[in-house]
Amino acid sequence: MPTSMPNHCHTKLAKPPVVLYRPNQQGAALIVVLLFLVLIMLAGVMAVRRSSTDLKTATADQINTLLLQSSDSANQKLENMLNGSPSSQEYKDVMSVSGVFGHFLLNPDNQGNEFIYCYNPRTRKYLTSNATIYASTGGTWSGLNNGICDYNSPAGYTSARHTVMTQMSVSIPVGSNDDEVFSNVVIGKEVENRSSKKFKFNIRATSVLPAFNPPKDSSNTSCLTKSSVPIADGKIPLLTCLHDASTPTKMxxxxxxxxxNSEGIKCITYGRGSLDTVCQLS
Structure with a gap:
């Protein structure tokens, strides 16, 4: 007997249609990312520029301190020599007729000159033999021109590092109507006592750093050969030249x-008729 097989119905379910949604933000994410990149780049550039500015400021401050210390050292050396013991050799040198101060004190005709020497802390004598002396009448006094610092020579620098050189200028200011009456007379001395006088000196210590920019003018002449005494318009030729040469400078x-000041010595002991041994020549 034939058996009947059940009939199986196979129904295929239709797949739902796929709907594609196109986003409204066409490239917005890319623009945002680019904006962030631009901001990051700007922040980096600002940080680099600020670091560069800070570095330049720190370098300028170090240069200023270095030049200031060198100029101050030169002034202090000259002060110590002058304020030292009158019996010391350094004092006798600066006050002698060939010394930096004696050149003016002991010869009235030299009071309009400018005494220039290259400062070296290892030098103990600042005499006319190693100086440049500009005469008030023009040119050099007695042909002396040995005091200009040479930035091409190691001997012109204040130390073995060959970084800073300092040039000194000593002169007597030109008198004016505003000067105090009898200002050149030492208190306690008679006016006619020519061996006792007081003088006012202008001392200018100029330090330069030739490693940054050579101190020379457009004609390739060293600025250090210029005078440190102000001219008619108040400008100082040396500083003007150094400024134009963009050389770091401190004056x-x-x-x-x-x-x-001359002092008298009592030689005769009055009432005894004998000569004091202090006044006897050796």
Whole structure:
């Protein structure tokens, strides 16, 4: 007997249609990312520029300190020599007729000159033999021109590092109507006592750093050959030349009163008729 097989119906379910949604933000994410990249780049550039500015500021401050210390050292060396013991050799050198102060004190005809020497802390004598002396009448006094610092020579620098050189200028200011009456007379001395006088000196210590820019003018002449005494318009030729050459510079200006004070010695002991041994020639 034939058996009947059940009939199986196979129904195929239709797949739902796929709907594609196109986003409304066409490239918005890319624009946002690019904006962030631009901001990051700007922040980096600002940080680099600020670091560069800070570095330049720190370098300028270090240069200024270095030049200031060198100029101050030169002034202090000259002060110590002058204020030292009159019996010391350094004092005798600067106050002698060939010394930096004696050149003016002991010869009235030299009071309009400018005494220039290259400062070296290892040098103990600042005499006319190693100086440049500009005469008030023009040119050099007695042909002396040995005091200009040479930035091409190691001997012109203040130390073995060959970084800073300092040039000193000593002169007597030109008198004016505003000067105090009898200001050049030492207190306690008669006016006619020519061996006892007080002078006011202008002392200018100029330090330069030739490693950054050579101190020379357009004609390739060293600026250090220029005078440190102000001219008619108040400008200082040396500083003007150094400024034009963009050479790091520091000038310290100081005024000092120096007295050439003679003292009398009692030689005869009155009432005894004998000569004091202090006054006898050896």
């Amino acid at each position: 310290l200006y100081e005024q000092a009163d120096v007295e050439n």
